[in-house]
Amino acid sequence: MSQRFLSPRLAGCCALFVFATAAWAQAPAARLAPPVSIHDSARPLLPPQLQDFGAYVDSARKTFDVPGIAVAIVKDGHVVMEQGFGPREIGKPAQVDAHTLFAIASNTKAFTAAALQQLDEQGKLKMDDRVIDHLPWFRMSDAYVTHEMRIRDLLAHRSGLSLGAGDLLYWPPTSYSTKQVVERLRDVPIKNGFRSGYAYDNILFAVATLVIEQASGQSYADYVRTHLFKPVGMDESLIDKTYIRTGMDVATGHAKADFKDLQPVPPMAWLNDPGAGGIYSSVHDMAKWMNVQLAGGVLPATGADGKPVRLFSEDSQREMWSVLTPIKVGKPPIPELAPLMPNFSGYGESWFLSDYRGQKLVWHTGGWPGMVSRVTLVPGQNLGVVVLTNAESGAAFNAVTYRVLDAYLNPETKTDWVAVYDKAVKKAEAKSDDSYAGHLAARDKTSKPSLPLAKYAGTYRDPWYGDVSVSHENGKLRLRFSKTAQLVGTMTPWQHDTFTVRWDDRSLNADAFVTFTLDMDGHITEVRMQPISPLTDFSFDFQDLRMVPVQAGKKGTQND
Numbered sequence: 001m002s003q004r005f006l007s008p009r010l011a012g013c014c015a016l017f018v019f020a021t022a023a024w025a026q027a028p029a030a031r032l033a034p035p036v037s038i039h040d041s042a043r044p045l046l047p048p049q050l051q052d053f054g055a056y057v058d059s060a061r062k063t064f065d066v067p068g069i070a071v072a073i074v075k076d077g078h079v080v081m082e083q084g085f086g087p088r089e090i091g092k093p094a095q096v097d098a099h100t101l102f103a104i105a106s107n108t109k110a111f112t113a114a115a116l117q118q119l120d121e122q123g124k125l126k127m128d129d130r131v132i133d134h135l136p137w138f139r140m141s142d143a144y145v146t147h148e149m150r151i152r153d154l155l156a157h158r159s160g161l162s163l164g165a166g167d168l169l170y171w172p173p174t175s176y177s178t179k180q181v182v183e184r185l186r187d188v189p190i191k192n193g194f195r196s197g198y199a200y201d202n203i204l205f206a207v208a209t210l211v212i213e214q215a216s217g218q219s220y221a222d223y224v225r226t227h228l229f230k231p232v233g234m235d236e237s238l239i240d241k242t243y244i245r246t247g248m249d250v251a252t253g254h255a256k257a258d259f260k261d262l263q264p265v266p267p268m269a270w271l272n273d274p275g276a277g278g279i280y281s282s283v284h285d286m287a288k289w290m291n292v293q294l295a296g297g298v299l300p301a302t303g304a305d306g307k308p309v310r311l312f313s314e315d316s317q318r319e320m321w322s323v324l325t326p327i328k329v330g331k332p333p334i335p336e337l338a339p340l341m342p343n344f345s346g347y348g349e350s351w352f353l354s355d356y357r358g359q360k361l362v363w364h365t366g367g368w369p370g371m372v373s374r375v376t377l378v379p380g381q382n383l384g385v386v387v388l389t390n391a392e393s394g395a396a397f398n399a400v401t402y403r404v405l406d407a408y409l410n411p412e413t414k415t416d417w418v419a420v421y422d423k424a425v426k427k428a429e430a431k432s433d434d435s436y437a438g439h440l441a442a443r444d445k446t447s448k449p450s451l452p453l454a455k456y457a458g459t460y461r462d463p464w465y466g467d468v469s470v471s472h473e474n475g476k477l478r479l480r481f482s483k484t485a486q487l488v489g490t491m492t493p494w495q496h497d498t499f500t501v502r503w504d505d506r507s508l509n510a511d512a513f514v515t516f517t518l519d520m521d522g523h524i525t526e527v528r529m530q531p532i533s534p535l536t537d538f539s540f541d542f543q544d545l546r547m548v549p550v551q552a553g554k555k556g557t558q559n560d
Helices: 013-017 053-064 105-121 143-148 178-187 203-216 220-232 283-294 314-320 335-340 394-409 417-442
Strands: 069-075 078-085 254-257 261-264 298-302 308-310 345-347 352-356 359-368 371-378 383-389 458-462 466-473 476-481 488-495 498-503 512-518 524-531
Touching: 053 069, 053 078, 053 394, 053 417, 069 283, 069 394, 078 283, 105 203, 105 220, 105 314, 105 359, 105 371, 178 203, 203 220, 220 283, 220 298, 283 298, 283 371, 283 383, 335 417, 359 394, 371 394, 383 394, 394 417
Parallel strands: none
Antiparallel strands: 069 078, 069 383, 254 261, 298 308, 345 352, 352 359, 359 371, 371 383, 458 466, 466 476, 476 488, 488 498, 498 512, 512 524
């Protein structure tokens, strides 16, 4: 089986190495449109390295099996280019353009940070306020962390939670409300020291969502629309898929069933964690967002007094773009990627901070079922590039991004980053295959489950997720997560009291081992899970579940 190399939602220092492969029917090559600009009569020309940019993007689409890509480049306050390439959905004629909406996923986090900084400037909160000052009922699983968690900490991935901890509370989409997701944080284990290191999370942005709502008196969606989208002029952008209507210019995401067959996937909404990844936007709108960021928060419009109007202050931007959490710089997976490895790496308030060719980079990636994206700002060059895609290939958005950055920062060299990332993808696939081969080699194929299959059936409860049920149907075991409609699958004996679960939804690529622990009398005492592939998306944090049998007739509160 071929698999993704790291999670498409892992918007961290590993974002250089987010990959996917499969075959797709290539759409006709897009012709590069002339450069455009807004709010100015000048029409900046693309640099020489980008004169063949359309063909280069098409090579990335073909190599990494991405049907559609949209790109916008801004420089010195102008929109140098905004264009789409390829189809919105495979097998259909509609093409991606500059106005096509994509899920920007974790690129939403920068909007959440901007909202909090605005509320700080308005005196409605302070970034160093304790979270419990605004949400008195808020609890982490550690009393000290609960007491000391500041609003700024919610944005910095330094809480002590492990990578993706608690993500199963909202993803795949669950029936929990945002408040219920946050309430269950009290039972999510903290595995690292508070503020001691970096571990990417999404769940604390649900807390940030509630802080924004409490301080502003508006829903998160209404606040973002009123105080961010409207002043920036992002008229096309939406908070979540519930606003999408038939006939709108919207891309369809694509994922690979069983890691190999590219297929459309239904749109998704993070209604219970919108501050982590709820926005849909176009490169046309994101170009406006990048220009405001590069202008230090200054909006295109001027006030009645003729003075600049700001979205946020210079001090607020300085805080958002300052390193709060250092990130270790690792080794490149292949030597050809060494030039992309930064001298420093860290995370600020919802932005990654690093360097490339002597320039500071302010950037983020986003991943969603069927869509991944990257926004990159080079403040020293007043340069920005956004790449939105409708398939799960970080290799594609990275190859496109670095071609643009090189055109401005390293014009004497023209690296084929598509070829470089393709080599890295193939190496990652080989490693993932080796991992599964190792499981097969260790398997005792002659072993059998200790109990009759029907004895494994029952309800099992994890303290932070809730109930997971196993039923015995037509001679097979079926596993169901009570709050997650997509997590339903068939269990097959693997060895001893370990089973594999194969999810009915094959686009999830998250099959897992399920292991039952028995006591000396043959009674089940605990159930644990582990993704089969080490490259399954980190948001499937099955390994954090500690499920115990629920006695017949016993009531609990986890699923009330």
